[in-house]
Amino acid sequence: MKSPLIKQDDFWEVEYVNKVIIYKTINELKRYVKGEVVESLVEHYYKSDQLLQKNEPIKQGVLSHQKLIQHIYFVYFDQMSAVNNVRNIAGDLARQARKEKQFKLIVTGAHPLKADTVQQWCEGFYLGDYEYKGYQSEKRPARKAFNLVLDVPKQTDISAAIKRGFVVAKSQNMARDLANTPANYLTPKEFMTMTKKRFSKTGVSIKVYDKKSAKKKGMGAFLAVSQGSSQEPYLLELTLNQSKEAPIVMVGKGVTFDTGGISIKPSHSMSCMKGDMGGAAAVCATMSALEELKVKKHVKALIPLVENMPSANAYKPGDVITAMNKKTIEVINTDAEGRLILADALCLATTFKPKLIIDIATLTGACSVALGNVASAVLGSPQNVVDTILSKQDDVGERLWQLPLYDEYLDYLKSSVADFTNCAENRLAGTSTAAIFLKQFVGESSWVHIDIASTMENKSTKGYQVKGMNGSGTRTLIQAILTTS
Ligand code: BES
Ligand code: ZN
Ligand code: ZN
DSSP, rough: OOOOOOOOHHHSSSSOOOOEESSSSSHHHHHTTTTTTTTHHHHHHHHTOSSSTTTTOOOEEEEEEEEEEEEEEEEEESTSSTTTHHHHHHHHHHHHHTTTTEEEEOOOEEEEEOHHHHHHHHHHHHHTTOOOOOOOSSSOOOOOOEEEEEOOOOOOOHHHHHHHHHHHHHHHHHHHHHHHHHTTTTHHHHHHHHHHHHTSSEEEEEEEHHHHHHHHOOOOOOHHHHHHHOOOOEEEEEEOOOOOSSOOEEEEEEEEEEOOOTTTOSSGGGGGGGTTHEEEHHHHHHHHHHHHTTOOOEEEEEEEEEEEEESSTTTTOOOEETTTSSOOEEESSOOHHHHHHHHHHHHHHHTTSSSEEEEOOOOOHHHHHHHHTOOOOEEEHHHHHHHHHTHHHHHHTOOOOEEOOOOOGGGGGGSSSSSSSOSSSSSSTTTHHHHHHTTTTSSSSEEEEOOOOTTTTESBBTTBSSSSEEOOHHHHHHHHHHHHH
């Protein structure tokens, strides 16, 4: 994938190129194309009532002129501002153009595009163009680089928006790649190797806690989850711009495969549990974006990586384990493993005296029951840090909905043999009880928890969403870090 370019020269030099024209009213479009070769095409479509159809925002026209074929896409936006409208149209266009083997599109508007819109065009275009490589024995032909050329003024804010849009999309695609990779390829060790490779020769330093050093730190919850698997656990600590400034710490659940352990899951659709490291993927991808955007803030990423398997060595319901902060946990269900590995990672996060901790995890099926697949859940304290993240969601285009974190939910986790249980015996308020469990490990830190179990996977391809693992949360995290002072 090549960087998108603003190449004004290209635009004038190439006489006939495949072009996207954005318009809001037919008069605006007619005014815009006046005197150009496309004028008659617009007139023709307008007369045949083919333009301005709201349920079909992209209309394709083919212009044959002096033996050259030019594809024109008329893109009708009635609501430029609706969440993800631009990203979805850009994603649809990218796939349509690729189907027609056009690898360059020039986007131009009857009005100059604003910086925010430009960023959304870039994001939607490269997200919609995503394809997971896969492991088919028959090699697919290499994909041609695809250039999006935006007809925009050469201003610094516009150039920055293009760069940001491209980097954000590339990062989310990186998270998608990680989550789409089968668990026999993406083991905890492979995740670590890949991360080291990505950040070698960059300003991001990596410290790795293996089984031995995790034991020394007292990470009994993290280690308990991993003990049923033949795959070694690792906890990665990535640091960008180490300094005396209090860091923002991201924590991402990295269960490379979740069978449920001894409390085994039903086999129906278990294969999607290769994506149970979606939080880890989003955190790693966010670090990648921050590095590429040369962000100057002190940021840490903690990524606990394990595989949750049943075996003779596996942890069991009824076991009591001790987390890094010495709190004891009675295991009720070994399928509530994500919160256990996060518990130790959150304890580690507090040792850095952070200004903010954001954790992200494919944590609870209950999240989908509450929100369907259209929003992720957000919880945390104090309320102002939750409000900040909520307030950005329309721009970012990743929907968030706050669920409560009432103290009463802790009553659901009462244990007669330990400080608390890892989950409730009942199925009530599953996302909230998971979060109240996590709260026991963040001390006094400002903390936001994002449950992406509901949005981790796209069931079909539409707009900028592509079937498969979604890389969700990546854009939210990038935005949260960019805007936290
Ligand atoms: N990884 C799952 C959550 C999940 C389920 C993500 C479906 C995406 C789709 C998590 O580890 C889990 O199994 N949670 C249990 C918790 C329960 C045992 C309290 C759940 O949600 O059923
Ligand atoms: Zn589980
Ligand atoms: Zn899980």
